Amino acid sequence: MIELKIDNQTVEANEGETVLQAALRSGIEIPHFCYHPCLSVAGNCRICLVKVDGRPKLVPSCNLPVAPGMTVETDTEDVRAARRAVMQFITLNHxxxxxxxxxAGECRLQDYHVRYGEEESHSREPKHHRPKFSDLSPRIVLDNERCLLCSRCVRFTREVSGSHQLGIVERGSHARVERLEGRPFDDPYSDNVIGxxxxxxxxxxxxxxxxxxxxxxxxxSVCTGCARCCSVNxxxxxxxWHVRALGAELNRAAYRVTPFENPAINGPWLCNKxxxxxRRMARKRALTPLIGGREATAExxxxxxxxxxxxxGNPAVLAFAPASNEELAAFxxxxxxRVQVYTREDYHTEPGEVAEDDFLIRGDKNPASYSIRALFGNRxxxxxxxxxxVVIWGERVDYHALGGAKLIHLASFEPAGETAAxxxxxxxxxxxRSGTFTNFEGKVNRFEKVFDKPAQVLHAGDLFGRLVP
Amino acid sequence: MSEARVFFNFAVTADSHRLPAYRDRRGYGALEKALREMAPAAVEAEVKASGLRGRGGAGFPTGMKWSFVDRKSPVVYLCCNADEGEPGTFKDRWIFENASHQLIEGVLLASYALGVRHAFIYLRGEFDLPYRRLCEALAEARGAGLVGERILGSSFSCDIIAHRGAGAYVCGEESSLLTSLEGFKGYPRNKPPFPAVKGLYQAPTVINNVETLATIPWIIARGGTAYASIGAEKNSGTRLFGISGHVNKPGLYERPTGYPLKRIIFDDAGGVRGGKGLKAVIPGGSSTPVLTAAEIDGITLDAESVQAAGSMLGSGGIIVVAEGTCMVRLLRVLTRFYAHESCGQCTPCREGSAWMDEIVGRICAGKGEEGDLERLEGITRGIMGNTVCALGDAASMPVASFIQKFRDEFAYFIKYGRSMHAGRLEV
Incomplete structure (x- = not known):
């Protein structure tokens, strides 16, 4: 443990930590654009400059190793002047x-502009224009005008995803982020750069x-895309802000999914799936119970x-839904x-999808495999x-392969093809619903309810108790 | 005044750069002496005793720079910084064209002192003849057993790799030179770690200027104290001064440090062209603060004297400006250069150098506005000291000093939309 002083506050830091890390951990805010805890130190944005006792120049705190007895100040007039200057430069052609x-609304530049910019632009020159809304890939648009060249995205593809598909070309004020020539930015983790x-x-x-x-x-929530069970928001x-008149379906829409930082499972990252x-959840839902093809109520x-x-006389259940641990226990x-339980895998690698890699993506595309195997084995x-x-609890089942048995299908999504159940x-x-999944490593991950269920839809967990005489 | 010459000690002829001619000048004698009778530490001790300071611009004592390197490291690299890009500076070019062997000998001596197996010479991309001369010299030296395995039959082996840059001024900054040498875009690195700790390929690395390394054979041949006895206090030895601009005899002059600046301009370089008065001097390459004619009185060519006058001796590239020159348009030349050469890595330099160039350009176009000078000064304050490398300072210092010292000219240009010195300078 190393003790240093930041803004007259004694801060404990670990050997090898930087002043910025120690400050952030102690609740002292130092602004930073290019620094990210999971990426290498670039030190290029210069907004995190601080004053260190005994040094003539301001020092970027992101690249400043802590030292015993160090005295750091983050809010002196010269530090604030440097921040104002950096904000002037960053917003010069923004x-x-x-x-x-x-x-807007979750923009670091916007926040810092309000907090540290303090003044209007000094510039009298027309803004430089750059490519706007260029398609980096079918998933991502790039606006070079807004870019402040912090190189986070570039470092992500080099250090985390390893695709090396982004770079900064040209130099000086002509520098801009660019994808690899002649191919889209098709990194399977590309969307992380958005956040x-x-x-x-x-x-x-x-x-x-x-x-x-x-x-x-x-x-x-938890992503059900593979056995990793990453945490998501x-x-x-x-x-x-619910829409009251037209477009009420927006109130039940999941607008986007972003990673939820979970150091035990996915860190701050997530794959494109x-x-x-x-979008996978927005597939056509099964909303109405059907008895022999006739619409009915849940009851x-x-x-x-x-x-x-x-x-x-001889019932069986074919289980492999994205069933939570709680539902499986209830079942x-x-x-x-009282029944014979069989297991199966609903989801397999789809065309164009990455089968497996050594980062997050698992070959087993089913989130509940671990728990199902633990409870029912592999049968x-x-x-x-x-x-x-036969009760089918899951998706993508070929009814014909089940022989002539009567079929009960518990489905979240409309079964493909003929509804012959x-x-x-x-x-x-x-x-x-809320609940937990256990991922392939045995790590339990919790998800919360996002929406209420539609009226005629049942929770599978509630159903099993009611079927027992 | 001592007439000692480290570089200009032979007549340049068609063959004077070749190995036989260099041998005739007792070339590689220092290397033989070192390998035969000196331990590496003794070589380093001589360099320390000589008081030699880096000739690239910062003037850091060479011996001290060497002492920062961890000798226990299994690999130590030496890089010769030959990315001579500072406008007004052209000394390394002369060394390559006329005395490549002297540089090679210096590189070998430094490598011997530091335990370097592979030394690199990073030449600026625009150096064509210098590169060819260096390659010729390296081939000759390899053929003669002076470079490579078991040099001159000793146990010392060292290879020298010549590498050409791709035309980026910023790669003259030592850490971006390393990044470029490694094959990446030439971005300067944040310090710490310093190159002496983690440099080329993460190994301890010493980076020395061409002139610095080419001086070492002289020091080893004649002794560090002999070198220290030349020149000014704390600035031992001779230096190559490149004089350009409005002088009658521009060129490269080797003079001992402590030599009077006025004398080199008016006596050696023949004074200002066309009999004009002297207006200003940029004393150490284009990035150093400009000095007015009045300010150069009594300045001698050593780091302390020039610093006391408010500028820097830098790389020894002296640019002389005659009376009648428009300082606003002269500054535009410099701002354009630095805006073009900013690598674009860190915010203040990337945006600020281009912004300054735009404002100065606007003033030059007759569209200056009130407040432009204060704006420019604000930008220089925002850049200076806040950037990854010294290029930000280099871009700001001319702007700050030009405005400070020639404010009335700038104000005139802004007010009337034209230069105080209209028309072409007649020289």
Missing amino acids: PGDCGICDK LCPTGALLSRDFLYKSRVWYLEPVR VWRRQRE GFDLH EAVQEAKRLFAAA RDGLGR PYAPAARHDL DLLIPVSTTFE
């Missing part, structure tokens, strides 16, 4: 188009102009299920004891057992 910029960007230079094309961010709020409309979680569906169970304690469906009733009971998605 278009200031916050009114049409998606980043890394301290200003509105990199924006999501999916989220572009969908909503101002201050109407939204994040809810902690799902952004929904805040209650006080995770960023698309809300009728439960009664029908009970009837089918009572009549069945095991309720219905699970594929055996047609030879001649079951007369004798009974279809819609069940809630992970957005409509």
Whole structure:
């Protein structure tokens, strides 16, 4: 432990830490654009300059190792003057188009401009114009005018994702972020740069102009894209900003998904599939129970299920939904004891998707595999057992492969093709309930309810208890 | 005045840069002496005793720079900084064209002292003849067993790699030179770590200027104290001064440090062209603060004297400005250069150098506004000391000093939209 003084406050720091890290940990704010805890120190934005006792010049705190007895000041007049100067430089050719910029409201540049800029631009020169809204990839737009060249995105592709697909070309005031020539920025982790960007230079094309961010709020959830079970934030409309008349469906929309920093599982990162979680969840839902193809209420569906169970001699359940640990426990304690349980994998690598890598993406694309295997082992469906009733709890099942048994399908999404099940009971998605998943390493990750479930949709966990006579 | 010459001690002829001619001048004698009878530490001790200071611009004592290197490191690199890009400076070019062997010998001696197996010479990309002369000399030296394995039959081996830059002024900054040498875009590095701790390929690295290294054979041959006895106090030895601008005999002059600035301009370089009066002098390369004619009285060519006058001796590139020159348009030349050469890595220099150039350009176009001078001064304050490397300071110092010393000329240009010195300078 090293003791130093920052703004007359004694701060304890670890050997090898920088002054910026020690200050942030102690709740002392030093502004910073280019510094990011998971990336190398670039020291190029110069907004984190501080005064160190005994040094003639201001020093960037992001690259200043702590030393015992060091005295640092972060709010002297010369430090503030340097910050004002840096803000002048950064905003010199910044278009200031916050009114049409998606980043507004969560923009570091905007925040710092208010807090540390302190004065209007001194410039009398016309702004330099640069490429706006160029497509970095089908997922990301790049606005070079807004860019302050902190190089976070570039360092991300070099140090974290390893694709080396971004760089800064040209020099001096002509410098600009550019993708690798002749190919889109198709890094499977590309969308992380959107959140890394301290200003509105990199924006999501999916989220572009969908909503101002201050109407939204994040809810902690878990990505169901693979067995990693990364923590995410799902952004929904805040209650006080709910649309009251036209477009009420916006109140139930997940606007975007961003990573939720979870050091145990995904750090601050997420793969592009995770960023698309809300789009996968927006697939056509199964909303109405169907008894033999006829629409019914949830209550009728439960009664029908009970009837089918009572009549069945040899029932089985085919389990592999994105079922939470709580639902699986309810199933095991309720219905699970009375039926034969088979396991299967609903989701597999899709064309164009990264199968597996050594960073986040897992080959097993099912979030609940760990818990299901722990509870029920690994037992594929055996047609030879001649079951007369099969409950399918999950997705993407070929009904014909199940033989002539009666079928009850618990589905969150509309089954593809013919709805040949004798009974279809819609069940809630992970957005409509809270619970936990256990990822492939055995780490438990919690998700919260984002929306209420639709009226005729049931929670699978509630259903199992009711089916037991 | 001592007539000692480290560089200008032979007549330049068609072959004087070749190995036989260099040998005739007792070339590689210092290397033989060092390998035969001196331990590496003794070589370093001689350099320390000589009081030699770096000739690249900062004037850091060479021996002290060497002493920062961790000798326990398995690998130590030496880089010769030959990215001579400072406007007004052209001394390294002469060394390459006429005395490449002297530089090679210096590099070998420094490598021997520092335990370097691979030394690099980073030449600016625009150096064509210098590069060819260096390659020729290296080939000759390799052929003669002076570079490579077991030099002159000793146990000392050292390879010298000549590398050409791609035309970036900023790569003359030592850490961006290393970054460029490693194959990356030439961005300066944040310090710490300093190159002596983590330099080229993360190994301890010494970076010395061409003139500095080329001086070492003289020091080893004749002894550090002999070198220290030449020139001014704390500024031992001779230096190559490049005089350009409005003088009758521009060129390169080797003079002992402490030599009077007025004498080199008026006697050696033949005074101001066309019999004009002297208006200003930029004493050490374009980035150093300008001095007015009145200010150069009594200045001698050593770091302390020039510093006392408010400028720097820098790389020894003296630019002489005659009476009648428009300082506003002269400044534009400099701001354009620094805006063009800013690497674009850190905010103040990237934006500030371009911004200053725009304002000065606007003034030159007759569209200056009230407040422009204060704006420019504000920008220089915002840049100076706040950047990753010294290029930010280099871009700001001319602006700050030109405005400070020739404020009336700038004010005139802004007020009337034209230069106080209209028309071409007749010289």
